[in-house]
Amino acid sequence: MFFVTFHHLVVGLVAGIGTLCAVSAIAAYASTYFVGGAKLREHLDRASFIAACACLPLMPIAVLSGTFATGAPGEDAMTYNKFLFSGLTAGFLASMIIGRWRFGPAIWLDSKLGPLQTVCAVGALGSIVVLGSIGSKITLGESTLDFLPFWPEFATSIAVNQWFGLALFLLSIGCVFSAFKLGPATERLS
Amino acid sequence: MMSMSQRLRTPNLLNRPMRARLLVIATIAILLFTTQSTVANPGGEGDGNRDFTCGGSCHGDPSFNQQSSATVVLTGNANAFAGTTYQVDVTVSDAELSSSRLLGVFLLSSQMGNDDNPKDHGWNIIQDPNGGSANYIETIVPSSGTVTISWVLNAPEQTGQVELLVEVNHGADPNQNDRAFVGASDSILIEVGPVPANLPGFALDWSAPNTRVTGDTSALSVRTQNATDVAVEWKLEGESTTHTAVVEAYAEDEWLVHIPATMGDTRVVYQVTTSNGEFDVVQPWLTLGTRAPDFDGTLWGARFQGAAGGLMLFAFIVALQGLLQPPRKRHELDHTAEVEDDAAPMPEPEPVAEPEPVAESEPESVVEEAAAPPPPPPGFEEEEEEPGLDAEYLARLQQSEEHPGWLWDPVEEEWVEDPNVGADS
Numbered sequence: 050m051f052f053v054t055f056h057h058l059v060v061g062l063v064a065g066i067g068t069l070c071a072v073s074a075i076a077a078y079a080s081t082y083f084v085g086g087a088k089l090r091e092h093l094d095r096a097s098f099i100a101a102c103a104c105l106p107l108m109p110i111a112v113l114s115g116t117f118a119t120g121a122p123g124e125d126a127m128t129y130n131k132f133l134f135s136g137l138t139a140g141f142l143a144s145m146i147i148g149r150w151r152f153g154p155a156i157w158l159d160s161k162l163g164p165l166q167t168v169c170a171v172g173a174l175g176s177i178v179v180l181g182s183i184g185s186k187i188t189l190g191e192s193t194l195d196f197l198p199f200w201p202e203f204a205t206s207i208a209v210n211q212w213f214g215l216a217l218f219l220l221s222i223g224c225v226f227s228a229f230k231l232g233p234a235t236e237r238l239s
Numbered sequence: 240m241m242s243m244s245q246r247l248r249t250p251n252l253l254n255r256p257m258r259a260r261l262l263v264i265a266t267i268a269i270l271l272f273t274t275q276s277t278v279a280n281p282g283g284e285g286d287g288n289r290d291f292t293c294g295g296s297c298h299g300d301p302s303f304n305q306q307s308s309a310t311v312v313l314t315g316n317a318n319a320f321a322g323t324t325y326q327v328d329v330t331v332s333d334a335e336l337s338s339s340r341l342l343g344v345f346l347l348s349s350q351m352g353n354d355d356n357p358k359d360h361g362w363n364i365i366q367d368p369n370g371g372s373a374n375y376i377e378t379i380v381p382s383s384g385t386v387t388i389s390w391v392l393n394a395p396e397q398t399g400q401v402e403l404l405v406e407v408n409h410g411a412d413p414n415q416n417d418r419a420f421v422g423a424s425d426s427i428l429i430e431v432g433p434v435p436a437n438l439p440g441f442a443l444d445w446s447a448p449n450t451r452v453t454g455d456t457s458a459l460s461v462r463t464q465n466a467t468d469v470a471v472e473w474k475l476e477g478e479s480t481t482h483t484a485v486v487e488a489y490a491e492d493e494w495l496v497h498i499p500a501t502m503g504d505t506r507v508v509y510q511v512t513t514s515n516g517e518f519d520v521v522q523p524w525l526t527l528g529t530r531a532p533d534f535d536g537t538l539w540g541a542r543f544q545g546a547a548g549g550l551m552l553f554a555f556i557v558a559l560q561g562l563l564q565p566p567r568k569r570h571e572l573d574h575t576a577e578v579e580d581d582a583a584p585m586p587e588p589e590p591v592a593e594p595e596p597v598a599e600s601e602p603e604s605v606v607e608e609a610a611a612p613p614p615p616p617p618g619f620e621e622e623e624e625e626p627g628l629d630a631e632y633l634a635r636l637q638q639s640e641e642h643p644g645w646l647w648d649p650v651e652e653e654w655v656e657d658p659n660v661g662a663d664s
Contacts, residue, residue, distance in 0.1 A: 122538050123542070126534050
């Protein structure tokens with residue numbers, strides 16, 4: 050019972066902070082199209098960066114509390130999809146943080162990195178919406194995405210054998226290592 | 240008591256409750272006007288076990304329903320054996336349906352409206368037309384306008400006369416008054432008699448499986464009582480050609496029936512004949528649907544796969560950031576930033592009244608290099624100064640105690656700077 054309440058608390062924080070992060074990032078990029086938006090962009094950039102830094106460590110707490118709050122987590126398609134979209138959300142948030150950290154606040158002004166950062170923000174926002182919708186579909190039977198003329202098929206999922214999943218996990222760690230060590234050196238933009 | 244004229248003359252005191260009342264009335268009016276019109280489940284509520292009038296609902300209220308034009312025919316044997324299978328067939332035709340062509344059908348055991356579910360009168364529904372075990376089902380009427388469906392039940396254990404009937408409800412297009420259109424069949428009376436001794440049939444606690452996983456070739460288990468032999472005929476739903484299934488005895492009163500695997504939405508109907516040498520009882524047709532494979536995910540599989548997806552996405556975007564970053568050629572040539580960084584920590588020089596010559600603070604080589612005149616252009620012949628003139632000029636200059644650093648030229652009658660003072664300082 051405690052984990053259900055705790056999960057609701059953490060999920061609320063993740064959804065709220067994550068949405069703030071994504072919306073601020075999208076607005077920061079949009080401000081580059083307006084003359085005199087530098088000051089506003091500075092605030093939005095900071096809000097997005099801080100919110101991403103706050104949201105990312107809450108993700109594993111939300112996943113763990115959800116695991117303990119559910120009867121058979123990962124053994125049906127809906128909860129399995131929650132794990133998958135939690136991973137995607139964390140990936141998008143981490144990408145936003147590392148991009149902002151490596152290239153600085155001028156990342157929004159770059160013609161290629163700015164849109165990439167915005168794509169990450171949109172991806173994070175979409176993943177959060179899907180996560181919330183699946184959660185409310187499980188608990189309430191209705192969700193945010195019900196207003197759409199179609200309901201995405203979250204009742205099915207692509208599940209792999211857990212040992213194959215472990216192999217994928219190890220491979221992904223290698224991918225991250227390669228991306229940092231073998232990729233080109235980066236420097237802050239001015 | 241105040242008169243109306245008095246009230247009008249003292250608006251500040253008496254209008255306050257009036258305003259409150261008006262506010263309440265306006266709020267209630269707004270709430271009433273903003274409520275949406277209510278239509279009771281025009282798309283149906285799905286299959287389930289329901290009474291026809293669920294507590295005075297639209298179906299039972301004459302002001303909310305209208306007689307359907309449908310012809311509803313219920314057929315079944317007039318006799319049944321207690322506790323054995325019994326089948327009723329329902330044919331509905333000529334109904335003016337809504338655009339969805341959705342039709343709801345109730346199998347009932349009473350015309351009283353409530354407690355009319357056959358289960359309330361001892362019947363047990365083995366299989367409804369949609370493969371479940373409900374007394375209310377919804378079906379789509381084909382464009383031909385006629386639909387035939389069947390229920391398979393277990394007759395009540397108690398002997399006697401029982402009743403079965405069918406009622407239908409549906410919408411219409413157009414349906415100007417949002418009415419529910421209802422219709423009913425004639426009741427059939429069934430005489431439930433005692434079971435003959437040694438009558439072969441299904442085991443009382445056996446229920447027919449509704450579905451199989453797609454591609455499943457495992458045998459279907461059928462449990463019987465008083466049967467020494469079992470034969471099974473099967474066919475695809477909607478087809479007329481029947482096939483004989485392979486049946487093998489698995490255990491006492493348990494039989495394995497081999498029906499080919501099905502894919503997609505395929506439904507198989509099969510009919511079991513139970514025999515014991517004395518009786519041959521042909522059981523009703525049963526339906527076996529096909530369902531998607533069961534989900535076989537695990538907690539750790541979900542954790543690994545979710546983490547792997549997130550990390551791969553992260554690695555991909557990190558690599559993409561490295562590829563999309565601006566080119567660095569300009570920075571390799573331009574070292575302004577490094578020079579500025581090196582110069583930044585140095586303290587700023589204190590302001591001085593007179594600028595000191597740079598020559599003493601800098602290395603001699605730098606001073607000499609800076610003081611050296613540039614090489615003469617090609618073809619330029621430099622005039623050689625006569626050393627005697629310079630010495631003669633310096634000799635005639637006179638020093639003055641009143642003006643240190645300056646010399647008096649008596650020829651030109653002007654003060655000139657003492658070159659020795661400038662060189663010393």
